[in-house]
Every structure is written in structure tokens, then in C-alpha cells.
Amino acid sequence: MMKINLDIDGKYDDTEVIIRAPHLNNDIERMVAMMRMIDMQIAVRKDNETYLIETDKILYIEAVDRKTFVYTNSENYESELKLYEIEQELIERDFLRISKNSIVNLRKIKSLKTDVNRKIRITLQNGEQIVVSRMYSDELRRKLGLR
């Protein structure tokens, strides 16, 4: 069982998290990734290397075949976290779910266009296009103050 110790004292200048474990496993990696997000950063992987990217650099995040991919202007990375875990942290930071398997950074949208079946076609700042499903298009309109 995991032990959790909290040491809250005015003598500390900053918040520090120390994890002690016999070995690094997926749970610890996910725990670290979630804590990074509090700091507006997300731990991602590419070619067996781990990177920390600022959340405001993210265009959108997509879940494909139980894997989570993070897209920036020119790169794409994989994250250890599930889409819903990222969504929980980023929902307050202008990210919005736009389909069953993706969330978008609203600040990285270049333009919006209506599409068939009351869907919305998003063009991102890098020119890439993604579609907001009908179920989530009303939520996007609400978020933009149109409903």
C-alpha cells in the first residue's frame, strides 16, 4: 500500500514533492505527469525520450487505440495519461472536449465553420482541420457565448 506523508510548515519556501519507491512504474509516471499539469506542463514521450511541454503549446489531444497523443504546431507526442485525466486538469484552461476521443485548445483555433449534421469544422493555427462532433458542438457554442 502506498503511504502518503504531508509535511506542511511555514519554514518551506516552495512546494516540493518527493516520491520514494523501489522502482519506477507506470503509476508513478502517471502521478508525476498529473502533478506536472498543475504546473501548466505535461510530460510526453517521443522516440523513447521524455519531454516537458507547456500546455499552452498544445493544439489538441487525441486518444487512438487506448493511446493518448498530444499535438503541437509541428510535433506529436505520446502521453502516459488517459484523455479524461488530461481533460480534468485542462478543462479550466480553455481546453474543451470536441469528440469522444479528442480535446482541443480553444486558444489555438484559427477558424470555425459549420459542417454537415450540425458539426463544426475547426482549422487550427497550423492549418490542420479537426471536426467537432454534433454532440459536443452545442457545448463549444455555449463556451463561446453563443447559447
Add this chain to the structure above:
Amino acid sequence: MDEKKTIFDYIKQLFTTYGIMVVIFIVTNLLVGNEARVLSTLFSLGSVGLSTATLLQLLFLAVIITVAQNIFLSDLVIKNMALIVRNILFFVTVMVASTLFIILFGWFPVGDPRAWIGFIVCFAICTAVSAFIMRLEENAENKKMQEALNKFKK
């Protein structure tokens, strides 16, 4: 996740189209039914009403329109296609179907060029007006969303 359409949604869509068509034909029948009864099988009963055969023909045409709507104006079958191309394909399909019905069921004398010109002109006007209205609505909605997005990003 998109909510899946049930068979009842398609039936509702079909009978909405059918209802609009029947109302248009009833009004037309009331206005010109007696004069048109000798020229068109659609108005064979004169101003009295529409025959069962006419109602069934209109239902069949409504089925074709509903199928075309679901093929071209939704992403059920075609995932990626520009709206304008979808609209063109939809209207071409409806025009071809209407032409077949005119020939098969003698909706007007097929040897009369004036009747064909009238049909083509009416169809072209209806198509152009509906495409124009759709375009206006689409542009207004896009503009509204873009303005809201720009305001949000400030």
C-alpha cells in the same frame, strides 16, 4: 460521441418531406386542378383532390429525396466532401429522380417542350433560391462563430 439516428428519425424525416410535398400539390391542385386534369396525371381528379396513385408517387419521390439527403447532406456515407459539392450532388439526384417520375407516370406531356422548359426553370429557381438561402445561413453562422472565437481569445 454522436447520438445514432434510429429508424423513427428516418421515418420522421421522410414524412416531413412527404407532408411538405403533399401540401404544395394540394394548394397547386386547388388553384389549377381543373385546368390541369387533362394535361397531367397528377391532377387527374381535378380540384376535388389528389388520387391515391399521385399520393403513392409522391411518397416514392419523398423516399428517394430522404435517401439522397442522408447520403449527400450527412456524413453517414460520405465523410469528407465540401458542402457545395454535397448540395450539387443532392439537387442533381432529385432532378434525375423527378425527370424519371415525369416520364414514367406522365406528370406532364413529355413531348411538350414548353412543359419541360417550365419544369427546368422552376427546378433551377427553387434550387438556386434554396442554395442561396443555405449559403447565407452558413455564412452568417460562420461569421457569428468567428466573432465569438475572436472575442473569447482576447
